Amino acid sequence: MNTHEAERIAAAFHQLRPDWPVKQLLTLLTDTRMVDRPRRDVVVCLGWVACESGTSSPYRVLESGPWWRAANVQGDSVQLHRGPWCGICGRAQDHHATADHEFELAPDRKRAPEAQAAIVEDLRQRKEPTRTPDTPQQPPAGAGRARVEATEKETA
Numbered sequence: 001m002n003t004h005e006a007e008r009i010a011a012a013f014h015q016l017r018p019d020w021p022v023k024q025l026l027t028l029l030t031d032t033r034m035v036d037r038p039r040r041d042v043v044v045c046l047g048w049v050a051c052e053s054g055t056s057s058p059y060r061v062l063e064s065g066p067w068w069r070a071a072n073v074q075g076d077s078v079q080l081h082r083g084p085w086c087g088i089c090g091r092a093q094d095h096h097a098t099a100d101h102e103f104e105l106a107p108d109r110k111r112a113p114e115a116q117a118a119i120v121e122d123l124r125q126r127k128e129p130t131r132t133p134d135t136p137q138q139p140p141a142g143a144g145r146a147r148v149e150a151t152e153k154e155t156a
Ligand SMILES: [Zn+2]
Pocket: 086, 087, 088, 089, 090, 091, 096, 099, 101, 102, 103, 104
């Protein structure tokens, strides 16, 4: 896979997964564990990973998953990494030493327990059956008329 192919594949998968930045995909595709693979295998594996609902990072492709069998290549040669994954570059924490920034958990893993509880409570509230809105308070009879009379006096 040459640089031009890697750029096109990164752009394509960014269309499929807008939450995967092109730069992150390019970093993955030019990784030594990916760059020497045939373009077809890379696209098959990334496509599989991109369409899995539980996948938050394209770096999951480096794990030994069924996508390598789908591409008909041996996943054994792939160095395995387990999360947590970096929210900036998507690399696994145990593979983050070479990065030019500090490892940072993805935003969805950073929520404090209270914030998570608040989200759960909010969703629970939304699940409640809708109730009839409160009856609006009727203005006292004649209130509007008094205002009109006052305006008439001012303009007279
Ligand atoms: Zn990172």
